[in-house]
Amino acid sequence: MKGFGIHIEGLRKRYGEGDTAVDALKNVNMTVAPGEVVGLIGPSGSGKSTLLKCLGAVIEPTAGRMTLGDEVIFEDSWKIPDLRALRRDRIGFVFQAPYLIPFLDVTDNVALLPMLAGKPNGEARKRANELLDALDVGHRAKANPSQLSGGEQQRVAIARALANQPPVILADEPTAPLDSERALSVVRILNDMAQQFRTAIIVVTHDEKIIPTFKRIYHIRDGKTFEEQGLGAA
C-alpha cells in the first residue's frame, strides 16, 4: 500500500447551529502509517467518540480533509458515494465488547464481511479460517461466540475487522473488559496484525496497562489533537 494508512487534516465537527452549536472537534490532525498502531487518549467529552465516528464514516465531519491510502475520502464533504461499502471494505472496527453476532459461529462471524462484499462463501470462509489460525483461535472455528472466553471473543473480533484487509482499523477501547495479561496480548496481536497486513490501527483507550505500549500517542482535548512520543518507541 502506498502513501498513508490514514491522514487527517484540520478536521472539524460541529453539532447543532447558532447559540446551541457545540464544536466537538476543532482542529484534528493525525497521520497513521500502514503497519503502525497509535493510541488515541483523552478524557471523557474530549471528542474521542466523535472522532472515531467521523473516521468510521458514521457521521459527517463539518470541515477538513481525510485521506485513506491514496484516496481523499472527505474534503468538506464525502468524496465516496457509498459510505456503507467504504465501511465494509476499507475500515475495520473493533469494539469495547466484541459484539459478535450470536447466531453465527466463529468462522461465519469473520466470513460475514467478505460475504457482504460479494466474495463466494467458500472463499470467505477460507480467508476467515486463515485469520482465525493467525490469531490462534482456529481451533474454536465452529464454536458459538457464547462458548468463547472474553479474550478469544476479542481475537475473533479482530479477525473480523481484518477480514476484508482494510487499510485502517479503528479500535474502540478493545481491552477494557480484559485483565492485564489478556489486554497486553490483544495489543500484541494488534501490533502483529498491523505489521503483517500493513494496516494502520488507531486504538482509542483509557487503559493505563496498554498506553505504555504505543510508539505514538495522540491526545485529544477540547476537540484538538496533540501528538506525543509513546513509551513503546523506546
Added chain:
Amino acid sequence: MISLAGRDILHSWPKFVLTGIGLGLLIGVTLSMAGIYRGMVDDAKALLNNSGADIWVVQQETQGPYAESSSLRDDVYRALLALPGVSRAANVTYLTMQVRLDNTDVRAMVVGFEPGQPGEPSYLIAGRHITRSHYEAVADVKTGFQLGDTIRIRRHDYRVVGLTRRMVSSGGDPMVFIPLKDAQEAQFLKDNDAILNERARTTANPSLNRPGVPGLLDAILAAQNANHNVNAVLVQIAPGIESEQVASEIRRWKHLQAFTRAQMEEILVSKLIATSAKQIGMFLVILAIVSAAIVAFIIYTMTLGKIREIAVLKLIGTRNRTIAGMILQQAMGLGLIGFMVGKTAATLWAPFFPKFVLLEPGDAVRGFIVVMLICALSSTLAIRVALRVDPATAIGG
C-alpha cells in the same frame, strides 16, 4: 451469502418453535372456524343432495321447508304428477325435535318419507331400508343410535333398522327417517287430552252440533283429527326438461311456491346460514387481527433484543435490505411454523367437533397465503425500527 434469518432461527429454535406453537394454535382455531363455515355450507348441500329432488314445492309465499315452516295438503302431489315434465313427486315432512333413547335424548331432524320415493335416504351403511308402514326408522350414525335400538318419537316407539351417513339438516342435526304417516302424526296430531278438549268444545258449539243435521258433528270431529298435511313435495323432473320451466308452471297454475335446486341452495346458503356466516367472518377477522398483533409484537421484541447486533451489522456495511430481509424471513419462518402447527392441530381436532368441520385444501392454501401476508405486514414495524438503528450506536460514547 449465508441466511442470517435461518441462522438466527436455528440458534434460538426453542424460542421460535414455542412461539410458533402458540401462534399455530391460534391459526388452528382460525382454520377450524373456516372449516365450521364450510361444514355448514356442505351440510346444506348434503341436505339438498340427499333429498333427491329437482324442485321443492311448498306453501305459497313461504321459503320452506328448511328456512320457514310450510304446510301443504298431502294430495297436492297427485296434481303435480299430472304436470308435463314431472317424473316423480313425493310428500315429505321435516320436524326438528328431541328423539329419546332410554334416558337420553338426541336432537335430530325427523324426516317422514314414502319408501322408494324422493326423500328416502339414498344409501345405508348398515341394516336395511324401511319396509313396514309403521314404527321403523333409519338413523344417521351421528345420532349415536345402533341397529336394533328402540327410540321414542312423540308417543310411539320405533326400531332402528338401518344406519346412514352425512344425512343432516342445514343446522347440522342428524336425521332420523320414519314412514310418512308416522311423521305426519308426530308433527300434526294433538295429544289425547287436547283431542278430548277440542271434541267437547265442538260438541258444545250449537252451530256445529245442530239437532236437525245428523252426521255434521261426526264429520267435523273427523276432520279435526285427520292429518293430511305435509311440509313439502319433492319433485323429480324428466330428463331433458328445464327445472325452472316446470317450477314456473307449478307457481302459475297450482298456487304453490316451487324452488329449483339453485334457488333452494341460495335460500340455504345465503339466507339460512347467512347470520352464522357473518358471525364466523367476524371471528375470522378478529383472529386475523389478533394473529397479526401477536406476530408483530413477537418480531418487534425479538428485533429490539438484537438492536446492538443490528447496529454492528450496519456499521460493518450490511445493506438495509439484508437486515430487512432477515427480519422479514424470521416473521415468515414464524408464520410457516405457526401454519404447520395450526393445520396439524385443526386436522386433529376437527373430528371431535359436534358439527361437521370441513377443512378444504383450498382454504388451507388461502390460509397459508394470508398467514404469510400477515407475517410480512407485521414485520414492517420491526423493520422500521431496525432501519432506524444508528450504526454509530455500535461505537461507544
